[in-house]
Amino acid sequence: MRQFGLERQRNAICSALMRFPLFLVFLFGWSAYGQSTYALRAARMFDGKSDGPVQPGIVIVDGNSIRAIGGPAPTGATVIDLGDATLLPGFIDAHTHLTMDFNPDYNGQRLENLTRTIPEQSIRSTANARVTLMAGFTTVRDVGSSSFMDVGLRNAINSGIVPGPRMLVAVHALGSTGGHCDEGDGFRFGLLNHESRPEDGVINSPEEAEYAVRFNVKYGADVIKSCPTGGVLSPTDDVDAPQLTQAEMNTIVAIAHELHRKTAAHAHAPEGAKRAIRAGIDSIEHGTFLDDEALRMMREHGTYLVPTLSVRSGIAESKFPPFVRQKADLAIRSQDSMVRRAIAAGVKIALGTDAAVYPHGNNALEFVLLCADGMTPAQALRAGTSAAADLLGLQGKIGTLEAGKLADIVAVPGNPLEDIKVTQSVVFVMKEGKIYRNDRSGASTKGL
Numbered sequence: 485m486r487q488f489g490l491e492r493q494r495n496a497i498c499s500a501l502m503r504f505p506l507f508l509v510f511l512f513g514w515s516a517y518g519q520s521t522y523a524l525r526a527a528r529m530f531d532g533k534s535d536g537p538v539q540p541g542i543v544i545v546d547g548n549s550i551r552a553i554g555g556p557a558p559t560g561a562t563v564i565d566l567g568d569a570t571l572l573p574g575f576i577d578a579h580t581h582l583t584m585d586f587n588p589d590y591n592g593q594r595l596e597n598l599t600r601t602i603p604e605q606s607i608r609s610t611a612n613a614r615v616t617l618m619a620g621f622t623t624v625r626d627v628g629s630s631s632f633m634d635v636g637l638r639n640a641i642n643s644g645i646v647p648g649p650r651m652l653v654a655v656h657a658l659g660s661t662g663g664h665c666d667e668g669d670g671f672r673f674g675l676l677n678h679e680s681r682p683e684d685g686v687i688n689s690p691e692e693a694e695y696a697v698r699f700n701v702k703y704g705a706d707v708i709k710s711c712p713t714g715g716v717l718s719p720t721d722d723v724d725a726p727q728l729t730q731a732e733m734n735t736i737v738a739i740a741h742e743l744h745r746k747t748a749a750h751a752h753a754p755e756g757a758k759r760a761i762r763a764g765i766d767s768i769e770h771g772t773f774l775d776d777e778a779l780r781m782m783r784e785h786g787t788y789l790v791p792t793l794s795v796r797s798g799i800a801e802s803k804f805p806p807f808v809r810q811k812a813d814l815a816i817r818s819q820d821s822m823v824r825r826a827i828a829a830g831v832k833i834a835l836g837t838d839a840a841v842y843p844h845g846n847n848a849l850e851f852v853l854l855c856a857d858g859m860t861p862a863q864a865l866r867a868g869t870s871a872a873a874d875l876l877g878l879q880g881k882i883g884t885l886e887a888g889k890l891a892d893i894v895a896v897p898g899n900p901l902e903d904i905k906v907t908q909s910v911v912f913v914m915k916e917g918k919i920y921r922n923d924r925s926g927a928s929t930k931g932l
Contacts, residue, residue, distance in 0.1 A: 496669035520917065521546050523557035526566040526895055532573040532884035533861045537901055541571040545891040548917040552887050560874050566924050568911055572865065573885050574622030574892030575907075576872035577847050579748075579769055579836025582616065582626050582651070583633040586843045588802040591716075591816035592771040594670075612649025619920050620894040620910035623650040623835070625750055625876055627709040627769065630658035630667060635704035635912050647920055650892075652876055654686030654695045658696050658736060664715030664750060665729040679767045687825055690735040693728075697739040707876075708740035709748045710765075713756030716772075716795075716811045717804075718839070723811045724753035726775060733763040740894040742810075748790070752815065754778045761787050767834065767875055772815045774822055779829045784876040788875045790836035791823050793853035795844060800844030823857040835868035848907040851900075861904045863895065891917040 493771065522545040531543025531553070539920075544552040544561070557563050587593035600608075616624065624632050629731060636652035640647040659665025661680065668680045678684035682696040697708055701821040712728040714721035721727070728736075741748045741764065749760035752772040760768060761781045768774070774782075782789060798817070799812045837850045852865040873883025881890050894913035913921035 485640075487512065494641075494919070496879065521551075521558055521561040521562045521691070521766050522569050522914075522917075522919075523561045524566070524571060524893060524912075524914075525563065525896075526569040526905075527573045528569075528899060529571040529885060530862075530865055530901065531886070532866060533744055535860075537570065537899065543571055543885055543891075543893060545893070545914070545917050549889050549892055550885065550887055550889050553885060564912075564924075565727075565924065569895045569897050569911060569924075570899055570901075570906075571885065571895050571899070573869040573883055574894050574913075575620045575848065575868045576623045576625075576835065576876065576883065577616070577621045577649075577790075577837050577850075577868070578625045578767070578834045578872045578875055579756060579792055579838050580616070580626050580844075581626040581628055581840035581905070582612045582624065582648070582844070583629045583637060583720075583838035585612070585800055585834065586840055588798070590802060590804045590808065602633065606633050606636055609633060610640070610646045610648070611639060612839075612844040613641060613646060614649075615647050616839065616847060617647055617905075617915065618910070618913060619845045619847055620896070620907070620911070620913055621649050621847050622883055622892040622894070622915045623652075623873075623876070624877070625652045625654075625707055625748070627654045627707065628665070629653065629655065638704075638706075640691065648732075648881075650915070653704065655700040655705040656683075656696070656710040657709040658687055658693065658700075659750075660687055660727045660732075661686055661713030663721055664713070664718040665711035669721070669781070670719035678732075687732065688727075690731045693732045693735040696740050696743075696744070696924070697736055699743060701740075704746065707748060708745050709750065709769075710734060710736050711750040712760050713751045713753045715750065716752065717808060718817045719805065722757075723815065725849055726756040726784045728756065728759065730759045730762065731841060734760045737763040737765055737927050746875070754851075761785055769836065770815075770838075771822060771826070772818050774826070776825065776829070779826050779831055782826075782831045783829055785830065788832045788834045788871070789823075789826050790834050790875075791819065791826075792836050792838040792841075792850075793819055793823065793857070794837040794846065794849045795841040796840075796853075797849060816886055820857050823854070827858045832866050832871065832875075834872040835864070836872075846908075848910070851904050851907045861901045864904060865900060865907075878928060891915075 528537040638651040781837035870883040911923040
């Protein structure tokens with residue numbers, strides 16, 4: 485009798501499994517069930533490494549990766565024909581601050597940073613992530629946040645809770661007391677109840693630098709950001725002043741590299757930048773006032789420049805205190821000549837925008853500005869795809885359209901190699917095989 489009862493239970497379970505195949509999803513995992521295959525077609529394709537387009541553009545996507553470039557659509561694939569458009573690798577922005585909002589009222593933003601709760605700021609950051617992804621930027625390197633909001637946003641995106649670009653995060657940028665990366669700078673003593681310390685990203689010795697790097701990595705940092713010079717938008721420091729010693733920079737870079745983390749240095753002025761380059765930094769951010777010696781050192785060391793030219797669009801409409809306005813105007817006047825000299829010197833350049841100094845989602849303006857400073861459209865596109873992937877250490881996964889790489893694919897109308905401005909009008913966004921935007925969805929067909 486008992487054996488008969490057990491047999492009835494087994495039969496019932498098998499019947500349920502037959503009627504409800506989704507149960508298998510929970511039993512064996514999502515990855516083996518329901519993967520989509522797409523054949524993406526467009527008039528042309530830029531693969532992220534060439535000087536010219538491939539015509540026509542055909543990319544076969546299977547699951548989260550690229551199966552093939554060119555060839556017929558597999559049986560049963562969903563064909564998406566984007567017409568007179570160009571397929572490209574997903575764009576990469578190597579310098580963002582997605583957990584910060586753009587606000588043209590400088591003092592108003594500083595007040596909001598103190599009055600808005602961390603949960604509110606975190607929720608607002610999801611909107612910044614979404615608009616960045618919809619602009620075609622499927623990967624960002626986010627180089628400075630607070631209260632671990634960048635870690636939380638990255639994890640929420642990775643878990644599929646909110647849409648957004650793949651994020652490499654820095655936790656706290658590392659700088660000196662009273663420097664550009666000291667969040668307590670400009671406030672009266674005692675207002676914030678404690679002096680900034682290594683846990684806040686503020687260091688004043690090689691020993692504190694080592695601890696701060698290890699602290700950041702412990703709590704989720706993918707990259708280590710440092711601030712060896714003053715800043716433009718910080719309220720009290722001189723933009724050309726070195727703010728980290730050579731020994732501190734050496735320690736930051738050495739420990740980060742030992743822990744398999746790449747490094748970035750906010751550096752506007754020559755001396756601080758040279759200390760970072762000597763230490764083996766992977767990229768110089770901004771580089772506004774770099775001299776020819778610094779550019780030569782960067783070329784010799786293979787150091788990337790991330791110029792962040794797009795900040796001018798936000799600075800132009802912002803209201804600053806007089807000292808900050810003076811620094812900002814001087815920086816904007818100096819950017820273009822520095823980038824032209826860097827291009828002429830053969831310095832490696834990766835696209836980065838400093839998103840939050842201008843409105844999120846306008847990242848593709850950087851392509852236009854790089855071309856205005858002397859890059860060809862192909863060079864600018866590589867700066868925001870394959871070169872940026874190399875800087876981030878992700879060149880084996882993203883940055884080019886090649887079989888085996890993750891299916892991060894965007895499309896723009898027309899031909900960006902003839903008109904780079906079309907990068908600002910993305911019509912299709914796919915990240916790891918999932919479509920987030922398709923403005924030409926009426927062209928999709930099944931099983932051709």
